[in-house]
Amino acid sequence: MRQSFQETTSPSFGETHLPLVRARMAEQGLDGFVVPHEDEHQNEYLPEANERLAWLTGFSGSAGAAVVMQDRAAVFADGRYTVQVRAQVDPAQFEILDLVEGGVPAYLERAPKGAVIGYDPRLHSPDALARLERSAAKAGASLKPVEVNPLDQAWADRPAQPTAPVVPHEDRYAGESAASKRTRIGQATAEAGADIALLTAPSSIAWLFNIRGGDVIRTPLPLAQALLDADGTARLFLDPRKVTNELPGWLGDDVSLEAPEALEGALDGLSGRKVLIDPGVSSAWYFDRLQAAGATVVRGTDPCTLPRSTKNAVEIEGARQAHIRDGAALARFLHWVDTVAQTTLPDEREIAQALERFREETGALKDLSFDTIAGAGPNGALPHYKPVERTIRRIEKGSLLLVDGGGQYLDGTTDVTRTMAVGEPSADQRRMFTLVLKGHIAMAVVRFPPGTTGHQLDALARLPLWMQGFDYDHGTGHGVGSYLGVHEGPQRIAKAVNTQALLPGMILSNEPGYYREGHWGIRIETLQVVTPAEPIPGGERPMHGFEQLTLAPLDRRLIDVNLLTADERAYVDAYHAEVLAKVGPLLDDEVGDWLEAQCAPL
Incomplete structure (x- = not known):
């Protein structure tokens, strides 16, 4: 069984890699060095060989990120990791700072005048690098690209780069041949004023060539780069050790495989060619290399991004x-929580392992889509x-259990959160759950009309909480891939401004929540897909909507029916009826009977 519960242990603070890195920095005349979490592919989840930040700081x-100076160092993390970063990082070696409020740019503004601060141009996008350069300049310091990363030099036992086999992702799952995709992305490249596109995002390469790999945990990505000509021919740069026997034939004669x-x-x-490259997802090294070669750099969005996010009918x-399929696994898990776990009171490790066990039993699980x-x-x-050894808890009567997990299947990626009562919930727990539910239903x-963005919709999910003086600090929805990343842009639903309109076929999460620090948390998450704009009877303009994809019952013990309107009650009843109709036939009698009771009308 895959390790569903990745417990984070506290490090031994007696050992630090800082002296090793500083010695290498000194050899290159560096007063400081910036260490981002991102790797050469700007991945969110990294292969072990690219976990530079973790090796350096724990x-x-x-x-996250870190900055190492010769006399001090800092590590940066956002609000999601407040507990984890303090458990893992030695405060005697690193100052622990907020990644969002000020972050690395603000830290560089306090650099000594004249300091030379190094960076690896393969690990920073030009957009991110420009912010750092402005901050260093304010301090009278300068940023210097390095040919050789001093951290990589110091990391003597660095793991080897992954060589997971790259396999075809069949058209019956992709819904469009790779040749067709290459043709239309080539046309988009020409329309952007370029002769050729340089693609460095593994998700784009996986989507464009209809291939999948295993280089990145929880996401079936191959680490590679590609050059796509406007005529649809391509060069794919892939480690030969990853090339399976069927891959060359699958790619066809118009794609050359190169090391x-x-x-x-x-x-x-x-030289002399116009090259389209995305400054948001490709590292600065590519831009520097192209300019040195005499190419004309055309800055623009990765041409695969929007087509990848708008799923076709097959996807x-x-x-x-x-x-x-995932809903059946979730029903078995929720039944287990509602029966066995209410008596045995398992800990978080056992709960996560149980959920994966039920997903494994589908026979179709390829991996989790993220750590449970x-x-x-x-x-x-x-x-x-993120569980830290000393924080692992057992569930307790009178409290709540929040479980967020997902699976990777050949035909789709899932991500669902359900909050469950342990024992009899309090009136306050029921009230807060129902306020979250009202926003979720909204x-x-x-x-919404064509052209609407997720940013414009975000307040709908928050309004019931706002009206009572509450809120939550994360986004309401993120994009999700098709047997790709569980986090996918450009679409999202959040307070932060996002100019991407929601388009038919985009899959997003719907996950409002409420968190009472020191007590319990509530989140309700389902995935939903944007539907084509259609007229509403009696209306004047066609409107998009959402089709619900996730099929998992809500804990009815936590619903205060008196706080729901008639329309909201009708929605819950209709949703539960759909869950029962689609998932019920896959269950045995005991779990099926439980699901029928859970899905009974409110």
Whole structure:
């Protein structure tokens, strides 16, 4: 069984890698060095070989950074990792600072005048690097690109780069051939004023060539780069050890497979050509190399991003089927929580392992889509709780259990959160759960005109909480891939301004919540897909809406029916009826009977 519960242990603070890195920095004349979490592919989740930040600091969160000076150092993490970073990082070696409020740019503004601060241009996008350069300049310091990363030099036992096999992702799952995708992305490249596109995002490469890999935990990505010509021909730079026997035939004659070592020469050969590259997802090194080669850099959005996010009919149907299958696993898990766990009171580790066991039993699970979050009581009040050895809790009567998990299936990626009562819930717990539910329903049933962004919808999910003086500090919804990343742009639903309109076929989460620090947390999350704009009887303009994909019952003990309107009650009853109709036939009598009771009309 895959390790569903990745427990984070506290490090031995007696050992630090800082002296090793500082010695290498001194050899290059550096007074400081910036260490981002991102790797050469700007991944959210990293292969072990690219976990530079974790090796240096001990902090293993999926977002963060560090700055090493010769006399001091700091590590940066956001609010999701407040508990984890303090458990993992030695405060005697690193100052622990907020990644969002000020972050690395603010820290660099306090650098000594004249300081030379190094950075690895392969690890920073030009957009991110520009912010750092402005901050260093304010301090009278300067940023210097390094040819060789001093951290990599110091990391003597660094793991080897992954070589997971790259396999075809069949058209019956993808819904469009790779040749067709290459043709239309090539056309988009030409329309952007370029001759060729340089693609460095693993998700784009996986989508464009209809391939999947295993280089990145929880996401079936191959680490690679590609050059796509406007005529649809391509060069794919892929480690030969990853190339399976069927791959060359699958890619076809219009795609040449080349070793990663050939990429630099290929970029040098683009002199005089117009090259489209995305400054938000590709590292600064590519821009520097292209400019040195005499190519004309065309800055623009990765041309695969929007087509990848707008799922076709086959991918949408695959998502439906994946969620029915996943829904059966969730029903078995929720039944277990409602029966066995209410007596045995398992800990968070056992809960996460149980959920994966039920997903494994579908026979179709390829991996989890992210490490399962199982937050008991106060741990549920940390929205992205990462278990640390000393914080693992058992569930307790009178409290709540929040479980957020998902699966990777060939036909779709799932992500669902359910909050469950342990024992008899209090009136306050029921009230807060129902306020969250009201916002969740508002986002599920909303109709909106073409051109509407997720930013414009976000307040709908928060309004019931706002009206009572409450809120939550995370986004309401993120995009989700098709057997790809569980976090996918450009679409999102959040307070932060996002200019991307919601388009038919985009899959997003709907996950409002409420978190009472030190007590318990509540989140309700389902995935939903944007539907085509259609007229509303009696209306004047066509409107988009959402189709619900996730099929998992809500804990009816936590619903205060008196706080719901008639329409909201009708929505819950209709949703539960759909869950029972689609998932019920996959269950045995005991779990089926339980689900029928859970899905009875309110």
